[in-house]
Ligand SMILES: Nc1nc2c(ncn2[C@@H]2O[C@H](COP(=O)(O)OP(=O)(O)OP(=O)(O)O)[C@@H](O)[C@H]2O)c(=O)[nH]1
Ligand SMILES: [Mg+2]
């Protein structure tokens with residue numbers, strides 16, 4: 001039987017037979033708190049953090065559809081001798097997986113696993129965009145996790161009722177206004193923060209995910225970034241995905257801010273994703289302008305004059321290129 005301590009880290013009974021088999025071979029179960037291509041930081045049932053190597057065998061299997069550890073995974077590992085790192089032996093089946101579209105890659109990428117609840121964190125400043133929230137809801141919809149929309153920076157919102165209604169109309173029953181900075185509204189998160197529950201925060205850079213993590217931790221552990229003075233966006237302060245253990249025993253994954261392009265579904269068209277650019281492009285000299293190297297391009301003109309965000313334009317070019325290469329493959 002697995003002990004209570006594993007359950008407190010989010011263990012689920014379906015994995016029990018695999019652990020029993022693994023124990024016969026001297027393997028132990030642990031949860032991935034941080035992951036790179038070569039190493040995982042594991043949290044063991046006794047609360048210890050261990051460094052464990054990803055052997056070539058797992059990379060080899062991954063090329064044929066096997067799993068490589070991501071944050072939130074349960075793994076079987078062989079502990080190292082005292083003071084030495086161990087080795088990850090196997091990644092156990094996932095009960096949920098948060099997947100994003102990686103730019104320039106055909107296969108969607110799993111960013112974290114075994115999450116019970118995704119907190120879709122949006123700032124009620126320039127970040128607020130119901131259409132983007134809708135895309136996050138679609139992404140979480142297929143993951144096996146429950147979605148909760150956290151409307152952060154509530155003290156900056158002039159018409160909170162309107163925003164709340166707008167987001168509730170997207171079909172998500174749980175919409176919570178909070179101020180991570182001031183520590184307001186956080187009690188409403190309690191039902192999702194019980195011991196052994198796993199949460200992951202998704203949202204754009206600057207939405208306040210790490211600020212919220214620090215609030216829930218009760219200490220300034222995660223680095224918080226400033227917003228750019230030019231466009232009020234975040235600066236991708238968090239770069240490492242990491243699982244944190246909250247004082248009440250819930251596990252919280254702080255993610256780096258997502259870029260617009262990583263939210264796009266397989267079926268997305270350029271027109272759906274970038275209606276503003278399509279609109280600007282109506283005035284280009286060539287009707288089939290790709291807004292890249294063509295002369296008299298109104299889209300490039302809008303970037304040059306600051307009316308169109310440079311990063312958004314770059315994302316447009318990336319998606320255009322990606323869609324064209326998909327066409328070629330077909
Ligand atoms: N006014 C206000 N500002 C906030 C609030 N929460 C966070 N911020 C500010 O928003 C900025 C970005 O916060 P972060 O917590 O670093 O944002 P993040 O989502 O972790 O961003 P990345 O790590 O880049 O993805 C900081 O200047 C925070 O002080 C809030 O409730 N109200
Ligand atoms: Mg952050």
Ligand SMILES: [Zn+2]
Pocket residue numbers: 281284285289290291292294296297298299300
């Ligand atoms: Zn153009």
